[in-house]
Amino acid sequence: MTVKYTKDHEYVRAEGDVYVIGVSKHAAEQLGDVVFVELPDAGKTFKKGDDMAVVESVKAASDVYAPISGEIVEANSAIVDEPAKVNEDAEGAAWFVKIRASDPAELDAMMDEAAYAEFAAES
Amino acid sequence: MSDTLKKTPLNALHHSLGAKMVEFAGYEMPVQYPMGVMGEHLHTREKAGLFDVSHMGQAFLQTTQITPGSDGAHEAIASAIETLVPGEIRKLKKGGLRYTVLLNKEGGILDDLMITRPPKDGSEGSLFLVVNAAKKAEDFALIESELAGRAVLEVAKKRALLALQGPAAAGVIDRLIPGASEQTFMTMRSFVWQGASLIVSRCGYTGEDGFEISVPNDRAEELAKVLLADDAVAPIGLGARDSLRLEAGLCLYGHDLTPETTPIDGNIAFVIGKRRREGGGFPGATRILQQRADGPARLRVGLLPEGRAPAREGAEIQSTDGKTIGAVTSGGFGPTLGAPVAMGYVDADHAETGTSVNLIVRGKPLPATVADMPFVPQNYYRG
Structure with a gap:
């Protein structure tokens, strides 16, 4: 299973014909205890780089940008109800949204796991 | 560093x-x-x-x-x-x-x-x-x-x-x-x-x-x-x-x-x-x-936002009919309360405890109530 990462610490994972998007484990650790998550409704469309979601810790609010263009097919209401899940399993159960990509070639420019690990260690 | x-x-x-x-x-x-x-x-x-x-x-x-x-x-x-x-x-x-x-x-x-x-x-x-x-x-x-x-x-x-x-x-x-x-x-x-x-x-x-x-x-x-x-x-x-x-x-x-x-x-x-x-x-x-x-023209008050979204410093405070009445000066999430908390300055005629207001967060009105402070009971030792 291929996972790609952005410089804004979002991950994109192919799952069937959609892409699962969330914030990286590293980003969740940097954020600290997540207390609030706001996700877009299914059916909304985004261009790569648009403000897509919000994640807030006790300390601060952070925007989550759409890592790829496309239409939201599902938002993970479990993390809206229990934001702390983001700290527990950021790259697993605590995914943010599933997107139907309009231009899968956008993934080509993203980092793979090894490149991201190096990037995260330096940031 | x-x-x-x-x-x-x-x-x-x-x-x-x-x-x-x-x-x-x-x-x-x-x-x-x-x-x-x-x-x-x-x-x-x-x-x-x-x-x-x-x-x-x-x-x-x-x-x-x-x-x-x-x-x-x-x-x-x-x-x-x-x-x-x-x-x-x-x-x-x-x-x-x-x-x-x-x-x-x-x-x-x-x-x-x-x-x-x-x-x-x-x-x-x-x-x-x-x-x-x-x-x-x-x-x-x-x-x-x-x-x-x-x-x-x-x-x-x-x-x-x-x-x-x-x-x-x-x-x-x-x-x-x-x-x-x-x-x-x-x-x-x-x-x-x-x-x-x-x-x-x-x-x-x-x-x-x-x-x-x-x-x-x-x-x-x-x-x-x-x-x-x-x-x-x-x-x-x-x-x-x-x-x-x-x-x-x-x-x-x-x-x-x-x-x-x-x-x-x-x-x-x-x-x-x-x-x-x-x-x-x-x-x-x-x-x-x-x-x-x-009596002052404005007053620092406590604010309890509805829901889970914190309102942070700088958020505009509006009356329920959409007029600007102040701004949040401190805000975040209260771990003991398990809910967002804030304080800010509002025009004196909106400062009474229980007054409904809106906090503008990411461009959207977030309903909140003017609340007494402290938000959690104080535990001072008075002998």
Whole structure:
């Protein structure tokens, strides 16, 4: 299973014909205890780089940008109800949204796991 | 982290405890430890937290008008400082602490501070001051120049400051310094701990019972380690310090109180002593006392947002019919309350508890209610 990462610490994972998007484990650790998550409704469309979601810790609010263009097919209401899940399993159960990509070639420019690990260690 | 930042005597200890360090008021300070802001906050409310607040400014102010220790020496130093603050300092008992504010000529708040009258016989004519880190250079320069010829200020550069806060604090400190737990809220005592002179004040910035301990720099790490060796005590960073004080409804200078706010609209009129409300004699007294009589045009209030979304500093406050009525000055998530909390300034006709307002967060109105502070009950030890 291929996972790609952005410089804004979002991950994109192919799952069937959609892409699962969330914030990286590293980003969740940097954020600290997540207390609030706001996700877009299914059916909304985004261009790569648009403000897509919000994640807030006790300390601060952070925007989550759409890592790829496309239409939201599902938002993970479990993390809206229990934001702390983001700290527990950021790259697993605590995914943010599933997107139907309009231009899968956008993934080509993203980092793979090894490149991201190096990037995260330096940031 | 930049080498140009100042370090407290506990800097190496913070690093060894795995703290995440940030810049604060020119110092490299711990914002959180591996426990995390949420855990540190809850630990402090349940047990006890140890905070390094050595970046704050400590100083002794002594009268030069009369021999210290002699009759009238306290009145002399109190009268001098009362020209800069609205607090009742003259009637402060030996060993008593007062929370008050430094004011500018317009009655705006330059800083908030603690003024202590030392308890010992012979110390009459001295006051112990603790001011905010970001303001200490300005505060001390102001006090020195305004009181020139009446008092001398000695900055306690060789003292660190630790805060031990939480319901277990008294038990912890009693094992270290027998008798320290007997002193009541807003009093100070001096102790000698293993040869080190400590100034122990029962006060804090969390809403919990607790102590602030002024300790010589070269003994600070040793004292911190002894306190941390107690199972009840965990190190707490600036992140939880902020969420704890916010839940307790306590002001953060530079945010909730500024030169543009007075003690009246800042909703801290209690910093003005009863005698001083009649006699004035502090900077901006005419304006402040007029404002007190007429009622302020705006007021600092507590705000409880509905739902889970925090409203942070700068968020606009609107009436339910869409008019701008103020702004949030502090806001975040209250871990003990399990909900977002905020404070801010609103027009006086929207300041009543229970008033419905909207906080504008990311362009959208977030319903909130004007609420009494503190948001969580205070647990001070009053004897």
